[in-house]
Amino acid sequence: MSTLFYLSSLVAIVATLMVITRYHPIHALLYLVVSFLAVAMIFLSLGAPFVAVLEVIIYAGAIMVLFIFVVMMLNLDKDTALQEKQWLRPRVWVGPALLTLVLLLEIGVLLVRGDLPALQLAVVTPRQVALSLYGEYLIAVELAGFLLMAGIVGAAHIGKHKKESLHRFLREETDAHEASAGDAREVHTGDGEGIPEKERKTWQL
Amino acid sequence: MAVVNIDRVLFVAAVLFLLGLTGVLTRKNILFMLISIEIMLNAAGLAFVAAGSKWHQPDGQAMFLFILAMAAAEVSVGLALVMQIWHQHKTMDVEDLNKLKDE
Amino acid sequence: MNELAYIPALPLLGFLVLALGGRRMSQKAVAITGAGSVCAAALLTMVLCGQFFGSGAVGAAAGHASPASVHYDLQLGQWFHAGALSISFGLRVDSLSLVFMFIITFVGALIHLYSTAFMRGDRDYARFFACMNLFVCAMLILVMADNLVLLYLGWEGVGLCSYLLIGFWYDSPANCLAANKAFIITRIGDTALLIGLFLLFKELATLDIAAILRQSPGHFRLGSPVITLIALLFLAGGMGKSAQLPLQTWLPDAMAGPSPVSALIHAATMVTAGVYLIARMHVLFQLSPLAMTVTAITGALTLLVAACSAMVQTDIKRILAYSTISQIGYMFLALGVGAYGAAIFHFFTHAFFKALLFLAAGAVIESLHHEHNIFRMGGLKDKLPVVYWTFLAGAASLAALPLVSAGFYSKEQILWYAWRAANGGTALWLAALAGAVITAFYSTRLLLVVFWGEAKTSVSSRPGRLITIPLIILAFLSLTAGFVEWPHNLLPVHLFSGFLQSVLPAPATRSGGETIGQLLAVMATLAGIGVGYQLYHRQPEIGIITRWQQRPLAAAIRNFLFGGWGFDRLYDTLFVRPLVSITRLNRADIFDQLYVAVVRAARTGHRLLSASQNGSLRWYAVGVLMGILFILTLLL
Known part of the structure; x- marks a missing residue:
């Protein structure tokens, strides 16, 4: 099983590397699916079959579908890829990459120094997980439910295709502007009928 | 079952996490940043599961489930935001979205 | 003796009422409150005096043995308490305090009555009376305190009120400068006094006056450096408040205030504080012969310097101011030779005639459209008869006209003690005698130039009854107040010194020469009057004065004296300009850079x-x- 672990780890790392270096969003997402599948394999090798299945279903399935859906809706095609190519210059990525490399080294040193014992793997069955979830983590599960609900409501609200309005104050401003422009036009064009005397005076001022 | 050193697993998780972080830092496209954040969340979940396996406890997997729920919620909201941004700014460049900048 | 507390409390109450509600009160109500509180305090003081005499203090005057000095004590409560130091609001009234209280409240009440008419129509009528009441209150606290800290409270209160009143018409910068000057110069003395208090507390561990007077003869060696230092510091405090020689420059400028304020400052309050302090602490001074000598020399020099300046002034109030400095110089001289009783007696008579002179001068100035220059007055004898006759009484008393004026009795006593007291000497006596000549001279000059001769400014208004009545009362007292104490070779009447005997010991004297001394003093006065009469009335046409003024040397001397012996210029060069240049150096504010750096960071x-x-x-x-x-x- 350790072979499975190393192999799938390799696949996961390489696929993830591909994800963050692709220019085209669809390519990146496909590599991301590969990465998720590889991580699912790692879970399996670690003796967590339930989580491995969830990884495939939710991450590689549902979430990826969401991403691809958005990419298709926004019609991100070759232009985006071209732009990505322009954006992703060595000047841009060398610095962060070096920083993260240093961080990786430090984590590595910490891990080696920790001198952790070998992992005696044992399968943790879905039953155990379920008992734990609906036993001690019941409230956390409820909270996760709330979170998801909030996510749905938030996504539905934000995703509504609204007019170009950044902020309610800004909108009021533009509204007011439009309204006054309309009124002014009315005064100029119309002969003043329908506008009270006092109001007309104000406009003229 | 086979024996895998826990530090190896954690190292793989760290590599994945840092790859995600690199993605967040290097990509200007907000969609790619979201993808990278997914990678980071996934790596964190991997670390949890590894720890749960070490102690033969289901808690690690439970935590992974919560992370999963959180990631799902975050992705849905995040993608909705991406769509709004695209509609309103016609751009995916996160550098253009700096309205919070201190003038 | 609970009514003791009401004496300072009534003016304080008046102050509080006027300060808090004065704006909303009518002028009449303000006048009733302001003058009424002090009048009530004066009546209470007189009742107290009656009780005091009734309780046997007079026995001492009649020659009976009265070993225990009569005094009233009243503890009003704790002020503060720190370690071994416990300061209470304690009042203690003995015969010395009583003399001062009487003058402060009685003369103060007359001045208040006068002010109700004098200040009528002023924008800040209520503020004026509030400050005046506080002034009286502070001075009463000063003389009634049973410990030095409370005395110091009154001392500072007096300084504050003088500042407020000198700068009463604050819209003129000159008045504000004068107020600042008075405050700052007296502060020099205050600081010295404060250091003296600290030293005294360090030595005796108490600030209770009675305890200090009791303990210090046992504690200090005669003439030891510590007691000399303390006495000199106290003397410096007195110099500041009483405008003695090095610190006298504020008083002539203090004329910027309204005339009643000048009267109050010069007669009843403020400048006599130094005299009171030294008389009250005479035990300390007696332990230090050096301090006594310094006091006497200070007094002698001051009386000469100020008298010379008074001789050439043209501003009526400045003449009176210099004469005050000079007369206080006499008191210091008396204190310095150990004749405390004589000093207090002179204070007693001086209060009447100086208040009178200032109030009369105020009336004159008011009648002549605020004209201060005496050479633009003249011929007022017929137009302002009441003012003239009362002014004549005051001037006679100031000049010490023999036998008929109060000033004669007190000044003669000082002259005699300056000559024949153990600490006195011929030099001091001669200085005092010369001062007497000059005093008589400038008094005559003042009277003649202002009231005789030709009218140069028309009289716009005549003083009302509220102004003339205080003048008449004061004039009466200026003439008669001296009869309570006679030179003992003329009449065996010693009411005043007998009254004070329990508190202030009589100095040891060398007998002999009394008649000669008196004759010389009388002749000095008459000579001064005669010269003044000659120069300013008999021969104004010949114009000796104008001819003198054309000579450069005489004019230079005259200008030197006119400027107060150049003390102002001296201080300006010595202290003010260096300080100003230092501040200019530091205009960039070096220390501020530190904070600027913090801000910049x-x-x-x-x-x-x-x-x-x-x-x-x-x-x-x-x-x-x-x-x-x-x-x-x-x-x-």
Whole structure:
């Protein structure tokens, strides 16, 4: 099983590397699916079959579908890829990459120094997980439910295709502007009928 | 079952996490940043599961489930935001979205 | 003796009422409150005097043995308490305090009555009376305090009120400068006094006056450096308040205030505080012959210097101011030779005639459209008869006209003690005698120039009854107040010194020469009057004065005297200008740079940090990454 672990780890790392270096969003997402599948394999090798299945279903399935859906809706095609190519210059990525490399080294040193014992793997069955979830983590599960609900409501609200309005104050401003422009036009064009005397005076001022 | 050193697993998780972080830092496209954040969340979940396996406890997997729920919620909201941004700014460049900048 | 507390409390109450509600009161109500409180205090004081005499103090005057000095004590409560030091609001009234209280309240009440008419129509009528009441209250606290800290409270209160009243018409910068000058110069003396209090407390561990007077003869060696230092510091305090020689320059400028204020400052309050302090602390001074000598010399010099300046002034109030300095100089001289009773007696008579002179001068000035220059007055004898006759009484008393004026009795006593007292000497006596000649001269000059001769300014208004009645009362007292104490070779009447005997010991004297001394004093006075009469009335046409003024040397001397012996210029060069130049040097505010640097650092930090808030999400993520790196590096 350790072979499975190393192999799938390799696949996961390489696929993830591909994800963050692709220019085209669809390519990146496909590599991301590969990465998720590889991580699912790692879970399996670690003796967590339930989580491995969830990884495939939710991450590689549902979430990826969401991403691809958005990419298709926004019609991100070759232009985006071209732009990505322009954006992703060595000047841009060398610095962060070096920083993260240093961080990786430090984590590595910490891990080696920790001198952790070998992992005696044992399968943790879905039953155990379920008992734990609906036993001690019941409230956390409820909270996760709330979170998801909030996510749905938030996504539905934000995703509504609204007019170009950044902020309610800004909108009021533009509204007011439009309204006054309309009124002014009315005064100029119309002969003043329908506008009270006092109001007309104000406009003229 | 086979024996895998826990530090190896954690190292793989760290590599994945840092790859995600690199993605967040290097990509200007907000969609790619979201993808990278997914990678980071996934790596964190991997670390949890590894720890749960070490102690033969289901808690690690439970935590992974919560992370999963959180990631799902975050992705849905995040993608909705991406769509709004695209509609309103016609751009995916996160550098253009700096309205919070201190003038 | 609970009514004791009401004497200072009534003016204080008047002050509080006027200060808090004066704006909303009518002028009549203000006048009734302001003058009424002091009049009530004066009546209470007189009742107290009656009780005092009734309780056997007079026995001492009649020659009976009265070993225990009669006094009233009243504890009003604790003020503060710190370690071994416990200060209470304690009042203690003995015959010395009583003399001062009588003068303060009685003369003060007359001045208040006068002010109700004099200040009528002033914009800040209520503020004026509030300050005057507080002034009287502070002075009463000063003389009634049973410990030195309470005395110091009154001392500072007097200084504050003088500041407020000298700068009463604050819209003129000159008045404000005069107020500042008075406050700052008297503060020099106050500081010395405060240091003296500290030293005294360090030595005796008490500030209770009675305890100090009791303990110090046993505690201090005669003439030891400590007691000399303390006495000199007390003397410096007295010099500041009483405008004695090095610190006298504030008093002539203090004329910027309204005339009643000048009267109050010069007659009843403020300048006599130094005299009171030294008389009250005479035990300390007696332990230090050096301090006594210094006091006497200070007094002698001051009386000469101020008298010479008074001789050439043209402003009526400045003449009176210099004469006050001179007369207080006499008191210091008397204190210095140990004749405390004589000093207090002179204070007693001086209060009447100086208040009278100032109030009369105020009436004159008011009648002549605020004209201060005496050479533009003249011929007022017929137009303002009441003022003239009362002024004549005051001037006679100031000049010490023999037998008929109060000033004669007190000044003669001082002259005699200056000559024949154990501490006295011929030099001091001669200085005092010369001062007497000059005093008589300038008194005559003042009277003749102002009231005789030709009218040069028309009289606009005549003083009302509220102004003339106080003048008449004071004039009466200026003439008769001296009869309570006679030179003992003329009449065996010694009411005043007998009254004070329990508190202030009579000095040891060398007998002999009394008649000669008196004759010389009388002749000095008459000579001064005669010269004045000659120069300013008999022969104004010949114009000796104008001819003198054309000579450069005489004019230079005259200008030197006119400027108060150049003390103002001296202080200006010695202290004011160096200080001003130091402040100018430090205009860039070197020490402020420190704080400016702090501000600049904060600004720079702000700019750097706000630059980091650039709205770039990736930049923030890098920040997070750096933080993680930092923490992990620490863990390594």
